[in-house]
Amino acid sequence: MYVSTHQGVTWTYRSSCTSESGQPNTIKHGIWEPEFDAAANGHLVCYFSDERPSSNNYNQVLAHVSSTDGGAAWGSEVYDVAVQDNVQRPGMANVVEPSQRHLRHVL
Numbered sequence: 001m002y003v004s005t006h007q008g009v010t011w012t013y014r015s016s017c018t019s020e021s022g023q024p025n026t027i028k029h030g031i032w033e034p035e036f037d038a039a040a041n042g043h044l045v046c047y048f049s050d051e052r053p054s055s056n057n058y059n060q061v062l063a064h065v066s067s068t069d070g071g072a073a074w075g076s077e078v079y080d081v082a083v084q085d086n087v088q089r090p091g092m093a094n095v096v097e098p099s100q101r102h103l104r105h106v107l
Contacts, residue, residue, distance in 0.1 A: 001036075001046075001071050014071050017046030029053075035095040044071050047080070047093040057086040062093045 002011040017036075020029045030051035037045045044067040051060040061082040065074040081090040 003071070015067075015074065017065050017067070017071070017074050018048060018050075018077065020052060033092050033094075035093060037095045039066070043068055046074070047095050049090075049092045050077070051089070054086075057084045058082050059086050060089040060091075062090050064093075 001014045001017060003014045004011050017034060018031055020031045030053070032049040032051065034046050034048040037047065039045050045064050046067075047062070047064045049060060050063050054061075058079075062080045063077050063082075064080060065077055067074050080093075083090065
């Protein structure tokens with residue numbers, strides 16, 4: 001993650017919300033499409049699709065990590081969607097803000 005304090009004129013590396021290592025199809029490899037959001041509590045949240053091979057029989061999970069200090073440090077990975085059968089793949093994480101119209105129908 002990079003930050004700018006000059007309206008995008010210059011950028012500085014801040015941190016990585018998660019990381020991978022190794023060769024494709026090996027443990028610690030396969031993180032896709034990270035997206036950031038600001039939670040209602042002020043935390044910065046990084047959502048991503050994680051298809052790093054798992055010893056817990058997860059073929060792929062949708063997960064997130066949170067930061068309480070603007071992305072300088074990140075908490076532990078939280079699984080949002082995960083099926084423990086080593087087959088199912090929930091897809092890619094996408095973050096969208098619900099419309100007010102949609103919320104009225106849900107509530």
